[in-house]
Amino acid sequence: MAHNGLLIQYDWCTGCHACEVACKQEHNFSEGMVGIKVDEVVSTAPDKVYVDYMPYTTRFCDLCTERTKSGEQPACVKHCQATCITYGTITELAKLMEKQPRSSIFAPK
Amino acid sequence: MAKSKENIVLSTLWSAGCGSHGGCGCEIYVQDGKVTRVEGDKNHPFNQGRLCAKGLAISQYMYHPDRVLYPLKRVGERGEGKWQRITWDEAYDTIEKKLKDIRTKYGAESVIFCQGTGRDIGGPITFLMYAYGSPNWVQVGLAGHACYTPRLGAMFATQGQYSVADCSQFLEKRYDSPEWTPPKYIIMWAQNPAAGCHDGFYGHWIIDCMKRGSKLITIDPRATWFTTRSEVHLQNRPGTDGAIALGMLNVIINEGIYDKAFVEKWCYGFDELKERVQEYTPEKVEKISWVPADLIRKAARLYAKNKPSAIQWGEPVDAMPAGSVVAQAINHLWAITGNIDNPGGNVIARNSHGVTTYPFSSAELTKLYGADLVKKLNEKRIGANDYPMIKNFRGWVQPDVLINQLETGKPYPVKGAWIQTSNILGGQAADPRRHYNAMKKLDFIVYVDLFQNPTSMALADIFLPAATICEKESFRSWWQPLGVSVKAVNGVGEAKSDWDINLELAKRLATTPIKYNTVRELIDDRLKDGNTNFEKLKAKGCWEYPPEGHNTRPYYRYEKGLLRTDSKPGFETPSGKVELFSKRYEEWGLDPLPYYEEPKESPTASPDLAKKYPLILTTGRRSPVFFHSEHRMIPWLRELDPFPMCEINDKTAATLGIDNGDWVYIENTRGKVKMKAKVTPTSxxxxxxxxxxxxLPETDGKEPNLFSTWEYNINNLTSMGNQAKSGFGGTDYRSSLCRVHKIEGGKE
Structure with missing residues (x-):
């Protein structure tokens, strides 16, 4: 069976946190539990300060088993306001990744 | 018992729940009469399936244990927090009697009708207010009307219509529309679009455009995700945006890189504007704004030489020392470059199908309620006679004049308040203590909301529980598309929609009979202008764009005679052109040309004060998980933004002995407020x-604590009475002076 995962083009993540709340709603997670998180990353070059966001899955990500069984996208993928998360097989995602710099693949399961 | 199958109800979000200005299409999942979750609607062109954190947390908001579910009456003193559940009948009877008594004794004008900015509130509150006979519609404490109104007023004066950055939102096929093209550059002027849907503009449309090639120029005192990705970042001193706009106009005009054909044919007063901007050289503007002259030139050239380009602006523009003047100068930038009602420029924004749901202007109020009534009521509207721009443009009270009148009772006393969707003391009011003292003296206050908050706790005599968006029927035509909100479940507890509450009371209080029996009749009557009705729109998936050729659809309507009431080509202004020299401003006793005004409190304007308070305080930083003062009790959201957190530069913090995460006091001449320090080079x-x-909703709501509002509300450091000459804009929300020091033993 093909292994599925998430390709996240992190360069587009604006830090809006929609993925986190989408995940919490989908799984009805209590405080402290969430399947995806976003951190702010600040870097300082001599002439410029850069602000980026880094989304990553956690141990609680189940790739929305219930949703994907019925053909729906995972909750974070659907609601990402920057549309920077793709769900698919790791093989497909790896191919996509070649064309999409500044991205990462997560295989939570 | 087996659970019944989940139902999906399509609707439009524009009310309590997410709370925001939105317009997102949503799927409301319902099971056994309860909302189980809310998701985005993939088929809705506004959000295309996406949804923000606030929208996704709606079910937690709806079923929160602290939500007020029944009408309450106060049984102790104001602020004691003693409430008794009553029936709707008792609530309505009490309100009817009290408001009628006040009207008989003091006149209808002595009751003010107070709203915030959330929910679909403009329609219901004006409907009730005009039925009662009061002219006093207000966002209490919103100093200088500093939220969108100055920008709207400036655009109305300059070009007769409003404009917004064109991200294809006026076309149903959106980014695939053949007539649309992405802006080459977008100037992000004083806004963080990732944090929400300000002014009905879905923030992530900017991201969508970036993916289609749009480049950014950003004007922001902070470093942000957007400045990181901008070709030019103008990191300015807060409060100086007007100077930057004038400096850019100077460059574009003097270098001759404006759209000469457009200016020649469609603009009025170019020579006067050219003369005016001569004094604002980039070098002079650099001294004012901290932005290097060469960067101002670069930004101006990139914007002017790359057509189409668009400007997307935020609320700080309104809160500049002369908000309506700053907005005018920025409007001139898109005017002289011909970026008006063109694809990928600043498209003319009109309410879809000509339907009014939220009457922004006096003209729309007149359309809904008749010229005679509006004219008669204008005579007594608070502040209207002091400020011609307010009298002639927008049917609102001037809030800085109101606070004086509340205190002095002159020219007539204010006796009652109807407050709906507005946490005045914990939200928008500058100097909330002053408003608390003044409003506490009122004879009768009704409060309509969903949760107790500092304002309801301190002031309410009757609390009416309002419904969330999933529990109500409503309609929306804030720009595009025209939409309806569908009731997915009954009101939680006994909650009722703002429309239901206000229609019932309007019937009881009206001096002439109300023609609607039900809210549905009212909605269908308003939708008649769009040649549609609630059921038709619902059947279409809750939204519709106007037909081809309709005057609420782009582009180039000024060429086609679609903007003026007389159907002639041109703009709906006295000269029929875009007025760079504004005849309307002149008529209102204002300078017809833009100019720069320094903040009252700044290192330049008040150097002595700056010695004691050396840092510039800018407030109102948006959080992507809260809508203004809402949502602090929603666990999914609060977890993501748990503390009031001020941002302070790392080097500055080091000299003050402040570490990241320390609790600090921000202090100025008006008081001090407690926050956690986020120590960061982005500041x-x-x-x-x-x-x-x-x-803090988790702390004691009773007086004197009032949910800790006096400790954490940054507006305890702002003040009223700084309004600009127009009455619009000009306050210290965005630029004042402060100092910051660590609270000893304050690290958690």
Missing amino acids: HPQVVTAPHGWW
Whole structure:
């Protein structure tokens, strides 16, 4: 069976946190539990300060088993306001990744 | 018992729940009469399936244990927090009697009708207010009307219509529309679009455009995700945006890179504007704004030479020392470059199908309620006679004049308040203590909301529980598309929609009979202008764009005679052109040309004060998970933004002995407020940035604590009475002076 995962083009993540709340709603997670998180990353070059966001899955990500069984996208993928998360097989995602710099693949399961 | 199958109800979000200005299409999942979750609607062109954190948390908001579910009456003193559940009948009877008594004794004008900015509130509150006979519609404490109104007023004066950055939102096929093209550059002027849907503009449309090639120029005192990705970042001193706009106009005009054909044919007063901007050289503007002259030139050239380009602007523009003047100068930038009602420019924005749901202007009020009534009521509207721009443009009270009148009772006393969707003391009011003292003296206050908050706790005599968006029927035509909100479940507890509440009371209080029996009749009557009705729109998936050729659809309507009431080509202004020299401003006793005004409190304007308070305080930083003062009790959201957090530059913090995460006091001549310090190089060394609307719902709501509003609400450091000459804009929300020091033993 093909292994599925998430390709996240992190360069587009604006830090809006929609993925986190989408995940919490989908799984009805209590405080402290969430399947995806976003951190702010600040870097300082001599002439410029850069602000980026880094989304990553956690141990609680189940790739929305219930949703994907019925053909729906995972909750974070659907609601990402920057549309920077793709769900698919790791093989497909790896191919996509070649064309999409500044991205990462997560295989939570 | 087996659970019944989940139902999906399509609707439009524009009310309590997410709370925001939105317009997102949503799927409401319902099981056994309860909302189980809310998701985005993939088929809705506004959000295309996406949804923000606030929208996704709606079910937690709806079924929160602290939500007020029944009408309440106060049984102790104001602020004691003693409430008794009553029936709707008792609530309506009490309100009817009290408001009628006040009207008989003092006149209808002595009751003010107070709203905030959330929910679909403009329609219901004006409907009730005009039925009762009061002219006093107001956002209490919103100093200088500093939220969108100055920008709207400036655009109305300059070009007769409003404009917004064109991200294809006026076309149903959106980014695939053949007539649309992405802006080559987008100037992000004083806004963080990732944090929400300000002014009905879905923030992530900017991201969508970036993916289609749009480049950014950003004007922001902070470093942000957007400045990181901008070709030019103008990191300015807060409060100086007007100077930057004038400096850019100077460059574009003097270098001859404006759209000469458009200016020649469609603009009025170019020579006067050219003369005016001569004094604002980039070098002079650099001294005012901290932005290097060469960067101002670069930004101006990139914007002017790359057509189409668009400007997307935020609320700080309104809160500049002369908000309506700053907005005018920015409007001139898109005017002289011909970026008006063109694809990928600043498209003319009109309410879809000509339907009015939220009457922004006096003209729309007149259309809904008749010229005679509006004219008669204008005579007594608070502040209207002091400010011609307010009298002639927007049917609102001037809030800085109101606070004086509340205190002095002159020219007539204010006796009652109807407050709906507005946490005045914990939210928008500058100097909330002053408003607390003044409003506490009122004879009768009704409060309509969903949760107790500092304002309801301090002031309410009757609390009416309002419904969330999933529990109500409503309609929306804030720009595009025209939409309806569908009731997915009955009101939780006994909650009722703002429309239901206000229609019932309007029937009881009206001096002439109300023609609607039900809210549905009212909605269908308003939708008649769009040649449709509630059921038709619902059947279409809750939204519709106007037909081809309709005057609420782009582009180039000024060429086609679609903007003026007389159907002639041109703009709906006295000269029929875009007025760079504004005849309307002149008629209203204002300078017809833009100019720069320094903030009252700044290192330049008040150097002595700056010695004691050396940092510039700018407030109102948006959080992507809260809408203004809402949502602090929603666990999914609060977990993501748990503390009131001010941003302070790392080097500055080091000199003050402040570490990341320390609790600090931000202090100025008006008081001090407690926040956690986020120590970060993204902050300018001389600027402290603070969020607004913080109170702690988990703490004691009773007086004197009032949910800790006096400790954490940054508006305790702002003040009233700084309004600009127009009455619009000009206050210290965005630029004042402060100092910051660590609270000893304050690290958690």
